[in-house]
Amino acid sequence: MNAIPIELIHIVIAIALVAGFVGLNGLVLVWVERKVAGHVQRRPGPYEVGPNGLLQPLADAAKLVGKQLFTPDGSDKLVFWLAPIVSFLPVMPMFLPMPFSPFLTAMEVNVGLVLILAFAGLNILALCLAGWGSNNKYGLLGAGRAVAQGVAYEIPLLLSVLAVCFMTGSLSLTEIVAAQGNWPWQWNWIYQPIAFILYFTCGVAETNRAPFDLPEAESELVAGFHTEYSGMGFGLFFLAEYAEMIVVCGVATALFLGGWKGPGAAGAWWFLLKLYVLLVIMIWFRWTYPRTRFDQLLNLCWKWLLPLSILNLLVTALVIKL
Amino acid sequence: MTRTINPDYIRGDLYTQRFEQGKRENTLILNMGPQHPSTHGVLRVVLEMDGEYIVRAEPVLGYLHRMHEKMAEVKSYVGFMPNMGRVDYLHPLAWNWSYAGAVERLAGIEVPRRAEFLRVIATELNRISSHLLWWGAYLLDLGAFTPIMYAFEDREILMDILQRPTGARLTYSYFRLGGVGADMDERCLRQILDFVPYLRKKLPVYKDLVTDNVILRKRLEGVGDMDVDMCRRYGATGPILRGAGLASDTRLNETYSVYNEIDFDIPSFPETDAMARYMVRIREIEESLKIVEQAVAMIPEGEILIKGAPKPNWKAPAGEAYFATEGARGKVGVWVVSDGGKSPYRIKLRAPGFSNLSLFAEASQGTLLADAVAIMGSIDMVIPEIDR
Amino acid sequence: MNALKSFWKNIASLWSLIVGLQVTGKAFCGPQVTVHYPRQTVGPEGLEGFRGHMELVPSVKDPAIPKCISCMMCATSCPSKCLTVVKQKEPKPTEEQLKAMAEAEARGEKVKKLSAPKNPAQFIYDFSLCSFCNTCVENCPVGSIRFTTNVYFATTNKADLQMNLVERLAKQAASGKTVPGEKPKKAAKTETAQSEA
Numbered sequence A: 001m002n003a004i005p006i007e008l009i010h011i012v013i014a015i016a017l018v019a020g021f022v023g024l025n026g027l028v029l030v031w032v033e034r035k036v037a038g039h040v041q042r043r044p045g046p047y048e049v050g051p052n053g054l055l056q057p058l059a060d061a062a063k064l065v066g067k068q069l070f071t072p073d074g075s076d077k078l079v080f081w082l083a084p085i086v087s088f089l090p091v092m093p094m095f096l097p098m099p100f101s102p103f104l105t106a107m108e109v110n111v112g113l114v115l116i117l118a119f120a121g122l123n124i125l126a127l128c129l130a131g132w133g134s135n136n137k138y139g140l141l142g143a144g145r146a147v148a149q150g151v152a153y154e155i156p157l158l159l160s161v162l163a164v165c166f167m168t169g170s171l172s173l174t175e176i177v178a179a180q181g182n183w184p185w186q187w188n189w190i191y192q193p194i195a196f197i198l199y200f201t202c203g204v205a206e207t208n209r210a211p212f213d214l215p216e217a218e219s220e221l222v223a224g225f226h227t228e229y230s231g232m233g234f235g236l237f238f239l240a241e242y243a244e245m246i247v248v249c250g251v252a253t254a255l256f257l258g259g260w261k262g263p264g265a266a267g268a269w270w271f272l273l274k275l276y277v278l279l280v281i282m283i284w285f286r287w288t289y290p291r292t293r294f295d296q297l298l299n300l301c302w303k304w305l306l307p308l309s310i311l312n313l314l315v316t317a318l319v320i321k322l
Numbered sequence B: 001m002t003r004t005i006n007p008d009y010i011r012g013d014l015y016t017q018r019f020e021q022g023k024r025e026n027t028l029i030l031n032m033g034p035q036h037p038s039t040h041g042v043l044r045v046v047l048e049m050d051g052e053y054i055v056r057a058e059p060v061l062g063y064l065h066r067m068h069e070k071m072a073e074v075k076s077y078v079g080f081m082p083n084m085g086r087v088d089y090l091h092p093l094a095w096n097w098s099y100a101g102a103v104e105r106l107a108g109i110e111v112p113r114r115a116e117f118l119r120v121i122a123t124e125l126n127r128i129s130s131h132l133l134w135w136g137a138y139l140l141d142l143g144a145f146t147p148i149m150y151a152f153e154d155r156e157i158l159m160d161i162l163q164r165p166t167g168a169r170l171t172y173s174y175f176r177l178g179g180v181g182a183d184m185d186e187r188c189l190r191q192i193l194d195f196v197p198y199l200r201k202k203l204p205v206y207k208d209l210v211t212d213n214v215i216l217r218k219r220l221e222g223v224g225d226m227d228v229d230m231c232r233r234y235g236a237t238g239p240i241l242r243g244a245g246l247a248s249d250t251r252l253n254e255t256y257s258v259y260n261e262i263d264f265d266i267p268s269f270p271e272t273d274a275m276a277r278y279m280v281r282i283r284e285i286e287e288s289l290k291i292v293e294q295a296v297a298m299i300p301e302g303e304i305l306i307k308g309a310p311k312p313n314w315k316a317p318a319g320e321a322y323f324a325t326e327g328a329r330g331k332v333g334v335w336v337v338s339d340g341g342k343s344p345y346r347i348k349l350r351a352p353g354f355s356n357l358s359l360f361a362e363a364s365q366g367t368l369l370a371d372a373v374a375i376m377g378s379i380d381m382v383i384p385e386i387d388r
Numbered sequence C: 001m002n003a004l005k006s007f008w009k010n011i012a013s014l015w016s017l018i019v020g021l022q023v024t025g026k027a028f029c030g031p032q033v034t035v036h037y038p039r040q041t042v043g044p045e046g047l048e049g050f051r052g053h054m055e056l057v058p059s060v061k062d063p064a065i066p067k068c069i070s071c072m073m074c075a076t077s078c079p080s081k082c083l084t085v086v087k088q089k090e091p092k093p094t095e096e097q098l099k100a101m102a103e104a105e106a107r108g109e110k111v112k113k114l115s116a117p118k119n120p121a122q123f124i125y126d127f128s129l130c131s132f133c134n135t136c137v138e139n140c141p142v143g144s145i146r147f148t149t150n151v152y153f154a155t156t157n158k159a160d161l162q163m164n165l166v167e168r169l170a171k172q173a174a175s176g177k178t179v180p181g182e183k184p185k186k187a188a189k190t191e192t193a194q195s196e197a
């Protein structure tokens, strides 16, 4: 009898690898973010710890781990500490169907896209719990914003993704990548430019990055939903945010930018390159733009992005039918 | 485990208790400050909110009160000058000038012409640095992180320039009763002349990065109306008044020193919103550059301090005098009363920020929290100046 | 028509976002403007005019002894009351001198008392109170007090802010690092100040 099915071993190894990938990328992204910020502001950024500040994120992580975990007075302890975990855990399964290369996909699922989008929705719950549990008015306001924003932006995001799925006729990320050519003009972003822009905008909003970082808008809400978190509680939110950025950009790479394909040798390195280009663009946004206002953010979603994405979807469907 | 929470602790301090009276149902009392990131120091605003909308706002002042007025009563006339560098740390030279001007008016001291020009140059440079810092900090309030670094880069040059004659980078006490403390030599003047085109080249870049940015425009346009009537009621001056469309400026309306010999405009915008106030300040930087350029060209040779300038044991003649200058935030007035002794009998400091802040409570009613931050920033508060 | 126009305007205004990215992108590629502190420092040019803590100017004859004549002008005029000047006591006359003095008195001559050396016994400066206003420098009749350009002075001990400037000068002289003082610039001013003192 073989008690342990081979599938299970596969998944366990995959999750371990994904955890490693997320952790490592989190560290790298923190460094990239701070370096980009530094250079945009004409200063060196982190420089002291390690060569060119490369070890700075490690030092920061050590600092965060070493900090006292503080539970505010009158907070709902269970909810308060559940929130960072709920925020971070769903990140792992989101990486499973990510097609780094044809051979480097943790789990082939033919509804991979649905899996990712479903788990992405959980993040809103985490922010809501965090704001609610911490017995802080700023946290509450931040949670309210997070829910309104997350729910609103999920819709155009889904619709723009659907347009691509219509074209390929599949919900599997691997198949969508396989359907695209090797050269940049054979990728989906040429056929679906509007969907690409919509997706990226919504992705920025979904991950609460500037200029849509309203749930944590520090000049208005101090730190929004994570005002009361210290140490690793804050660290987990932080890591989850970066992991979600990677997911959003990874999906964008697979859907619109041809995934692992590229001129010359196709492979995981093309995927990572494109992923990081998108990430840097996202970071670049943050250090350039002021923050939008809350009502404007929702207006933008309901009045512009949603109609546009529906229109885009209809046109795509029409073209495919013809 | 049951916990009892001290009821006094829940009720809050005096301000919160008073504030709670007459509240509506379903509102949230939110304390913004005294340690909130966008109140720039230790201002506290008690907000009554309906969701994200502000029903009522009440600024609570006094966390940074340092009794400058009282200190004046025990210091010598000369010895009070360093205090004037610390009332408003962003535009200390306007305060320097108001105080020096008031005492000079009281004692009938004539300031040498070169000193007048030096005062104009230094004050205008200081105004630019004050506006630059406001610009950066305001955008920080609005969520853009980068501009403040660019602003500091330019400010750094200004501080280097001003450091040589004044000896300080922030809290200047450069003026003396009857002149200024030190001369600006050729090198310093040349640095200033080099700085003018440098900043002129930088300003369009900032316009591209920030002023024209659609997100910023959407956030500022039509937000925080403060019209002329409101300004009159609260006594608002400076960029707020000019942003309401009234081109009123102490430098020309009650002209002092050599400002009437220099050709410059008073920018004013009639839109009365936060964007108008923003534009006024940006245009004022350009106008200040113009003033500095002309003043450097016109500066005569001569003394920088009158002969027999007041010493620390100097006694002012009995009487009283008032002198107002245009600071970066509005009209800076100092009223000096002397009984003929070594130290002033009474000094009253008129801080523009104090009057300007009183508009906030009215202007922020019914706006979103994010708008309140935008309005508060557009007032350009310096808390030490408001509390004195 | 109007709706269309505003629609188009909204779309066109998105261009400003790209312009903004261009600006920050250019800055990203451009050089850095900050000084990497421990590896680079601001040159003496940049420190000119900076007011650090006070120091005493050594006299021309002896670099360990300040020019100061203990006139107390600085201490009395300082608005922050951060200077304390302690004058030197008259030295005790030696036996011979005492004898000479007694003889002189017996002869009915005017007795010449020994005068104390003019330089101060102690010159305490409280850095934590100083407001860097320059009043003391302006009022010193002999130009014996001046600012250093020491920007790097930092301490975790509050007692370090109480500086004994006479001692500091002596130490500097011992290590041969004194900076000679300039001549007092305004002769006329010096005279009036002295007569006042």
Ligand code: SF4
Residues within 6 Å of the ligand: C054, C077, C078, C079, C080, C081, C082, C083, C129, C130, C131, C132, C133, C134, C135, C136, C137
């Ligand atoms: S600079 Fe001013 S405060 Fe400092 S010691 Fe001299 S007189 Fe006193």
Ligand code: SF4
Residues within 6 Å of the ligand: C067, C068, C069, C070, C071, C072, C073, C074, C075, C085, C139, C140, C141, C142, C143, C144, C145
């Ligand atoms: S004013 Fe000058 S000479 Fe007089 S005590 Fe002070 S340092 Fe010495």
